[in-house]
Amino acid sequence: MTATLPERNVASPVRKMPRAAPPRRxxxxxxxxxxxxxxxxYAxxxxxxxxxxxxxxxxxxxxGDAKSPAPWLSHWERWDWAHYRHIAEYGYFGSFPGMDPASDNRVAFFPGFPFTLRAVHTVIPDWTVAGLLISLVSGAVAVxxxxxIAGLGHPDGARAGQRAVTFLLLSPTAVFLAAGYxxxxxxxxxxxxxLAAKNRNWPLAGLLxxxxxxxxxxGLFLAAAILVEFLLARDDRRGERRMRALPWCALPVLPAAVYTVYLHARTGDxxxxxxxxxxxxxxDFHTPAEAFRHTRDNAFDHLLTxxxxxxxxxxxAAMATGLVLLALLLYRRRWPEAVFIALNLWALGTSYWYLSIPRATLLWWPLWTGLAHWSLRRGWVKEAYLVVVAPLMVILAVTFTSGRWAG
Structure with missing residues (x-):
């Protein structure tokens, strides 16, 4: 007879599933x-x-005789902020206290920021705090x-990225990144x-x-740049399959079209x-020469305070910067970025006069990435920027928060 070993009652080990990390982690x-x-x-x-x-x-x-300053938050309630708040609080066509119908041009502002402001206001009761919070969080994502973007394809991508962000955050009109604008x-x-377009993720690029x-x-100028990037992209996929992604590049046109239809339904225009x-x-439209002349006259002919x-x-100065940037992009055959800058300059340079071009430079990412790459090749560029250009940021921050026109 063969002896049999007694069975061992060994409990199978219990495998613990790893806990999902919290969203913040x-x-x-x-x-x-x-x-x-x-x-x-950024912080x-x-x-x-x-x-x-x-x-x-x-x-x-x-x-000038005040013994106490105005509340800190009131210094952020300047200029266009009133339009954004009125849209968020009363919509595009609702009346509000003190409204002057002759100067009510709320429809000149696209709905994205006011609608976000209204949504955040449901959690943050103070309108100004809500606006500042939107810009604070959005700015963190942006930097x-x-x-x-600055680090793409660069041998020292980390330093290039940090330089680009430094130049943006210390740019003359950087106060508008902090304000509720x-x-x-x-x-x-x-x-x-x-960034999604550069990574060939066309659906994500279109949605964003x-x-x-x-x-x-x-955003329409950005759509044009994304489209050019799509057309120039080298892709190993079959042409038919690749072209199916083309409609995503046109998606940014949709919000502007919907807004136009909405305004027509309300105004007939x-x-x-x-x-x-x-x-x-x-x-209103003027030739580039007329726009330049009107701006120059107001700048130097002692017509204004x-x-x-x-x-x-x-x-x-901002227009000159944009033209130099466009020339460099064309020279380096950076066609998508050149299209974005060219459309910006055309839109801003064909009005009665130049208006808000310094603010628009904040959106010109090729400017900040280009300066970053240049500064890594030429050390004096960063020094010159920090010593000569960056102090203007403080001056314009004081200008804006004291209630003066700051572009």
Whole structure:
């Protein structure tokens, strides 16, 4: 007989499933060390701008005899902010206290930012805080995307990204990235859209580009750049399969079309947006020569007070910067980026005068990436920028937060 060993009652080990990381942890894990350095720089510059605003409140009160400054938040409620809040609170056609129908040009502003403001306001009761929070979060997304774009294909991508973000955050009109304005939200969609296009993810590029168009008409210029990038892309897939992605590149046109149809349904005017721009900001068509002449006259012929004249001088400087940038992009055959800049310059350079071009430079990512790459080849570029250009950021921050026109 064969002896049998007694059976061992061994319990099978229980395999524990790994816990899913919380959303915040998963988000942080996707950030590279370069992203974290960029975000640290972003946070520090936000503190700097808030400190400038605090000092402005004390040094430049509306009443020269004031013994106490106006509330800190009130210094961010300037210029276009009133239009965004009125749209968010009352819609495009609802009346509000103190409204002057003759100067009500709310339809000149695309709905993306006001609708986001209304949504955030359901959680954040204060309208101004809600607007600042939108720009704060959007700016963080934008600088990470800009840093990654600058690093594409560069041997020292981390440094290139950090340089590009530094130049953006210390640019003369950087205060508009912190204010409750559209620039930060636009960049939060537009820069990831461009990054997706460079990675040949056309559906994502189209969706993000469409979101960018909801905030600014500049989204249409981005769509043109994405389309050119698509047409020039070298792709190993069969042509028929690749062309199926083409409609995604046209998706950013859809929000502008829907907004146009909506305004026509309410006003009977297919050009309601354009006509509001003309009424409120003299954005009717003029030749580039006429626009330049009108801007030059207001800048240097002593027709306006010195503050406004100085702002028109900045407009001229920003246009000159854009033209140099466009020439360099064409020389280097960077066709998609050249299309984006050319359309921006055409739109801004064919009005009665130049208006808001310094602000528009915030959206010109080829400017910031180009400066970053140049500074890595020529060390003096960063030094010259920080010493000569960056101080203008503080001046324009004081200008804006003290209630003066800042572009």
């Amino acid at each position: 998963r988000l942080l894990d996707r950030l590279t060390p370069a992203d974290r350095r960029v975000l640290r720089l 520090l510059t936000r503190l700097g701008l808030w400190l400038v605003t605090y000092c402005t409140a004390w040094l430049f009160p509306a009443d 990470v995307a800009l840093g990654r 559209t620039e930060a939200l636009f960049l939060a969609f537009a820069l990831p859209a461009w 580009g469409a979101a960018a168009t909801t905030t600014r008409v500049s 297919w050009m309601a947006w354009k006509h509001a721009q003309e009424r409120g900001w003299y954005r 010195t503050g406004y004249a100085w702002e028109f001088q900045l407009e001229l």
